[in-house]
Amino acid sequence: MNETLTTIQQIDGVGLDVSINTIWLLVAAFMVMFMQPGFAMVEAGFTRQKNAANILMKNLMDFVIGSITFWLIGYSFMYGEGNAFFGDFSKFAFDPGTDTYGAGYSDYADLMFQTVFAATAATIVSGAMAERTKFSAYLVFSLVITLVIYPVSGHWTWGGGWLSSLGTDATVLDAAGEPVSWGFIDFAGSTIVHSVGAWVGLAGAIILGPRIGKYVKGQARAIPGHNIALGALGVFILWFGWFGFNPGSELAATGGSASAIAKVALTTNLSAAGGAIAAMLVAWMRYKRPTLSLSLNGALAGLVAITAGCAAVSPLGALLIGLIAGTVLVFSVEIIDQKLKIDDPVGAISVHGVAGAIGTLLVGVFALGSEVTLADGTTQLVGAGLIYGGGMKQLGLQAAGVFSIGAWAFVCGFILFKVLKATNGLRVSKRIEEEGLDIYEHGETVYNM
Amino acid sequence: MNETLTTIQQIDGVGLDVSINTIWLLVAAFMVMFMQPGFAMVEAGFTRQKNAANILMKNLMDFVIGSITFWLIGYSFMYGEGNAFFGDFSKFAFDPGTDTYGAGYSDYADLMFQTVFAATAATIVSGAMAERTKFSAYLVFSLVITLVIYPVSGHWTWGGGWLSSLGTDATVLDAAGEPVSWGFIDFAGSTIVHSVGAWVGLAGAIILGPRIGKYVKGQARAIPGHNIALGALGVFILWFGWFGFNPGSELAATGGSASAIAKVALTTNLSAAGGAIAAMLVAWMRYKRPTLSLSLNGALAGLVAITAGCAAVSPLGALLIGLIAGTVLVFSVEIIDQKLKIDDPVGAISVHGVAGAIGTLLVGVFALGSEVTLADGTTQLVGAGLIYGGGMKQLGLQAAGVFSIGAWAFVCGFILFKVLKATNGLRVSKRIEEEGLDIYEHGETVYNM
Amino acid sequence: MNETLTTIQQIDGVGLDVSINTIWLLVAAFMVMFMQPGFAMVEAGFTRQKNAANILMKNLMDFVIGSITFWLIGYSFMYGEGNAFFGDFSKFAFDPGTDTYGAGYSDYADLMFQTVFAATAATIVSGAMAERTKFSAYLVFSLVITLVIYPVSGHWTWGGGWLSSLGTDATVLDAAGEPVSWGFIDFAGSTIVHSVGAWVGLAGAIILGPRIGKYVKGQARAIPGHNIALGALGVFILWFGWFGFNPGSELAATGGSASAIAKVALTTNLSAAGGAIAAMLVAWMRYKRPTLSLSLNGALAGLVAITAGCAAVSPLGALLIGLIAGTVLVFSVEIIDQKLKIDDPVGAISVHGVAGAIGTLLVGVFALGSEVTLADGTTQLVGAGLIYGGGMKQLGLQAAGVFSIGAWAFVCGFILFKVLKATNGLRVSKRIEEEGLDIYEHGETVYNM
Amino acid sequence: MKKVEAIIRKTKFDDVKEALHEAGIEFFSFWEVRGVGKATEARIYRGIKYDTSSIERILITIYMRDQFLDPTIKAIMKAANTGSIGDGKIFVSELQDAYRIRTGEQGDKSLYIEE
Amino acid sequence: MKKVEAIIRKTKFDDVKEALHEAGIEFFSFWEVRGVGKATEARIYRGIKYDTSSIERILITIYMRDQFLDPTIKAIMKAANTGSIGDGKIFVSELQDAYRIRTGEQGDKSLYIEE
């Protein structure tokens, strides 16, 4: 991004552009960190009050554990050079002492930014497995996802692994005679962050089974959340945090990035709006009522869906992605809940998994692509989606990413939870579930006289 | 602001100052966006729980609709060149592709910033019309305000329309021989944003009539909000967001703007503090108690009032504006509620309308004015308020703005709601109002077991 | 920090670095301001609902009063040159008109940043004295702490007073032949901000005595907070705000500060995580349950503890400081509550006082120190902690700061509250305490039908 | 002694309270209840219908001396009436004994304050 | 007329509601209560044990004509039963009189709607 770096004025050897980028990255990281209370409020609000302390505790602890382990090992495992599949331990207990500003911003700022992303992936799972999972099992899980599951698949794309250059075609050479390198597009992590959390959660929800009373005589029962006002607050907080999540993922604010971050903010906002309105309208038609809970989920679906393509599509494309995601969301919730009978109390699988997958795939449809000057002087569009003449190529790359990462996350989650079930136990006893995890697991209730 | 732009170092053709301004504008825009949950919590907290889903849904949907329509048309209608009264369609479905950084920051950042302002105007109305308005009518209204009402009067000042140069006097020529141009001062939108929302809401509240049980035997009854803790949280969030709203409206952070944004933050904070403490003290004297709800409203009144003049007055002036606004707030609430018998459940008309008007007018009293070097070499103070020797001139300009925009908003709102009443219907049935809009309009309750 | 300032490009005479630093400082100030709702939610959530309006009102009003008085006098009294013990009145009613950008950022931004810190010190006290203090007495107290107590001890270190150069040794001369100056290290205010609030609160809690029903037959009773979900939200908000509090205290983002702010963010986050996990584990072992309330307090303890040393220690050191603070927290709460029988409803004394003191002292253990080139060309490490070869010297300096400031705050608080008790009265009547301060002191309840 | 329980609309609470005071009732207790009745408005939570008919009401409980029964019933009947479905009901049952905790008074005497 | 109060598990509420409807009960009121019983699970708040045994339950109150008593008891007994400790109890007492506020009907008549 900063091709003319050397000419930039410096203070004590640090360019002003580095300061600008670092501020941007830190503010974005803080906003993403602030998504934690967003998740906490959504998950607490959409579940019952007898389990509120438990869900809040889980949200607190996955961020806590993620912060420590990702700093210690996860970051290295994800961004350490390593090979196409895993990073290495070169960044273990990250503390380089002297900052290299290697990527145009402080190395420490990068760690902070990546840490809050890892914690986001972890926190999604608690929603899908809410109201019945042992707290001790959840702690172990938090460790494993930020140590291994998330860093490995993260490495595949963002860490320079195999997915990041899957689209490279030896016959397409750039002006310098090098093959033009591109691959699976997931700008800020629809798949890498959100779906990973969701597919692990899916494995967990399947292995756990539904909450007591959720399915009676083969019929799904509604178990309404105890405080949708908190849930709504959480969604607004998440929406706000997403302006750190997506625009921050540009990792710079200088040069062309000044425009890019603003445009990403716009696509992010339009898709969220599209998701909310589509979900509202579809729910209105299907259930005769514009329901708040589904509209809130719809906004989140729009946000998750645009995360992959926010820098690759036009504002109109973003709006369409949001509308599609919001529409699918309603059906997805219904199918998972009522047909597949997988009990996902807060709809995390639909919001983060299904919408994440769809959004990632839609990049293969709506991506504008970028022009590259080839060795022979002609220009070629790479990474363009279906409707911009890219054919099925980018769609194929997107599918490769969605499915390989999805499989990795689901299988890891499945094994992890099976092992936990066999050893520590995964689900609380019937009595604890009945009376609430708060009293029995934490010895504390959230609402008191 | 950036008069020496050409000499600034660039990365890929984009000056570092552009990056700085863009970051500033985006962060401010995100903070203003975050005012949405502030409004949502205030409005939900200050109304009854049976209507909480409804009010949350309205707050969500006005932001959603505003985000889409303002991007599509509203922005163009407000900032497109057009004439003195309306913009044009030159910025339709805004997506210039190549950023011109025309105003020293990314064009996309400007759109984002303006969008969240439009949504703010829209969201104010829901408070004044809470607990009895049909949801479908509210959706239509949201569309109209962000498509037409707000952009048109916004164009008059910020879009370069007639109010922006109303003060220009053909005999006052600057060094270059051009008439010095200035006009109605509304820096961040006391009138343009807040009062517009409030006067539309006033029209709505009048046409709707009071809630059932609000006036019994000619006496106003208290209908206390169901969760003032949420309301307080909302006010704090709004206060925080206002630091994006006002300082962000400087639209730059380089050059003298570095000082200006900080000073605006200071005036904003002092006025808010003044508003809160004045409201508390007046309520204490009048009702024998320092009440939380009025103190919270007072803080908001201080914030709204300073929004017009935050860049034009001194810190002391700001404190005075806040004190006046907080004092007036208490009487305004009492008069509107108990004398005029207009039922405004959250006090939006007093907070955003009355305090907005007063704050805008007070610019004509407290504005420091700016020195301009005239053609004959002498300097003249333009835009100074009454106490700084500006006489009644600026006060007159302020009054012109307050009344013209107020009339526009009120009349538009009046017509709109009359039409809605006659067609779609504006108010829910007695039974729905009695049992709560949540169940009947949205099929959902916010608090569940 | 900005040694090469003169060479930096300027717009209208203001360097780009000034803009960068000012933005950083303002954003940090806004985030610190946002800690106010964090405190409000924690304190309201951890107390009973009958006193919720009262505690919210106190949190609102201490910020309001602090904003006005610190601008008017406190700022001058803290940062005015004065002598080693007090500032002066040179910055009275701060409004220099022309910004000097004296420290590399807008003077107004500095005032804003310092104001929100003063308000933080004030707000801590309300928690320790919750549920039984007269509202009028609290208003007087808010005035005194932001006018005198906080500014004076603040002056000792940050204002260039005696603590800031206590470590200076006349025999250690730098390259220029000047004695190397350093002293008590409290980077962002573990002691200067947090402990000051806590020790004043301790004095208040002692003088007030426990709440009715807190100690029955010599046994401490649990009086659970009424809404721990709000409390958890508050803690997350505080955590977020702390990223303004600590990294912002670098007061710059250019030059080496670009790395410093990011590293401070990292140490802050790791310590918070350490505090939460330690508190959870210790509580788990001691009380058989991983309790949410103590884990939340633990996170805050980690944040408070790292505030002094966040720029002086390594990430690993930060994690250790957090773990120690979190461990001590649990015992501290138990001892203060059950052994000393001091009734501190939200644990403010342990979180802000004890953890603040420990964190400040631990700087004397974990500080990396900084290398200084001496007059004779050799280099020496100054300010290093015990384990980095600094011996007991820095530890001694830290102890001097902790105890002198602690004594100042406690004694001032003690005198103030004794005087208030004798004049205005400090505690509400038995009946008011029984039925709730909300009804009698504010004539309003927070939760209504 | 009698125990009177009245289930009324929330919006009628203030009116009923005033009417009771006029009828000489100085003390009563109340809390929020949900009522299940004939109204069958569907709620939908994330696509599933539920709880098809509950509405929010206030339950007022008054313990009183026998002579207050008639005026109390009349007062509530008048003040709580709107004529629309959902106005609620009043239930009367026998109260065997009563005590005032503060003074230890028992029976009728515990239900009023001698002046 | 009878007053039936049933204290049941929250998770059994939907089942009980359905069972009551099948038993012909169209109206009832309910609210959340806490129960103190033999279960003694300690709660800890900031290091202090407290409130060692309270659990959350729903209290359903039904006022009915005498002939509904038996089917109602049976319906609740069946629908609310899980066989584990904590299933709750049913209490029956005599109701002396009842009024429908909307119509002024008194006694038995106030408890059903003639069609």
Place this chain on the structure above:
Amino acid sequence: MKKVEAIIRKTKFDDVKEALHEAGIEFFSFWEVRGVGKATEARIYRGIKYDTSSIERILITIYMRDQFLDPTIKAIMKAANTGSIGDGKIFVSELQDAYRIRTGEQGDKSLYIEE
């Protein structure tokens, strides 16, 4: 069998609970209620006075065998008393029948657990 309802101060709840346990009462239910009485402290909401006298109390309901009545009344009277206005009241009425849902036991038997 008897039904005892006691309206007490929130701050006295722990004491009353302990006293009841000592008096042999193992099971009871409770919930929060608001009481309207003589106290007339004005509340002000945005400039309008309202709800001039309601205070928060806890209502404890105990269903018991006859022989527990006396010790229960004594226990509550002692534990809930502060001597100031607002201590609350105790109400006793007749309970006709009781069932334990888990076992189907009826009457007295449903109110205690045989060991």
